[in-house]
Amino acid sequence: MEKQVVPLLEEAGINCDQIRNKKRRLIFDSTTQPYEFILAKGPDVTTFLERGAADIGIVGSDILTEHQSTQYELLDLDIGKCQFVLASTEAFDPDEPRRKIIGTKYPNITKRYFDKLGQDVEIIKIEGSVELAPLTGLADAIVDITETGTTIRENNLKIYDYLDKVSTRLVVNRMSLKQHPSEIYNFVDNLSAAIQMNNDREIAQ
């Protein structure tokens, strides 16, 4: 996500030289503008915002949905586009009437999905490489995000259902917006114009 967001920030007129040369550093000043940037893990972005340690967050909608975030969403960056799927091996039978075991990084989204289907499932939280779960017998199936489908294909898995679509969003701490409206809206407007230019370029190609 960082690789896709940095060019957009630059297009919006924000100097990202420090981020591009960051090495192991995690926090940066923008030398010419009144911004400070924090590089955090996705699930922590909502925590930084909720606790007021950051004013603005850029994060996947997968994470906002999973954490049932109440942050104020101001922009869809139209990048980081992927989709939740239910996937497993060829042998999986979604209609088999027994309690299934589902592996996922997203236990809440998974529970809500199976609740809607009226199915009680056991959910195992996995931190990454979720595709391993049905291949090793850890789970019957997985709920995970896919973009190109390559990981699913190369691990001989099959998609059984499509859930919500995902993209990168900009969210704002409501208190920060009240305190610094012009700074935040100025940042959002510049980024919004950069996203529009990015989209126009993609259409023209």
Ligand SMILES: Nc1ncnc2c1ncn2[C@@H]1O[C@H](COP(=O)(O)OP(=O)(O)OP(=O)(O)O)[C@@H](O)[C@H]1O
């Ligand atoms: N294959 C993908 N295609 C498109 N977007 C993705 C894909 N994988 C993840 N994302 C989006 O990018 C966000 C961050 O994922 P990213 O891969 O940058 O971090 P990570 O692998 O979860 O953690 P780490 O920072 O340890 O690499 C996800 O929350 C999701 O919104």
Ligand SMILES: O=P(O)(O)OC[C@H]1O[C@H](OP(=O)(O)OP(=O)(O)O)[C@H](O)[C@@H]1O
């Ligand atoms: O459809 P594809 O384009 O192949 O992308 C899908 C992969 O990308 C994500 O993993 P990520 O790279 O975030 O690594 P992770 O397994 O550590 O979560 C996701 O969990 C899939 O494994």
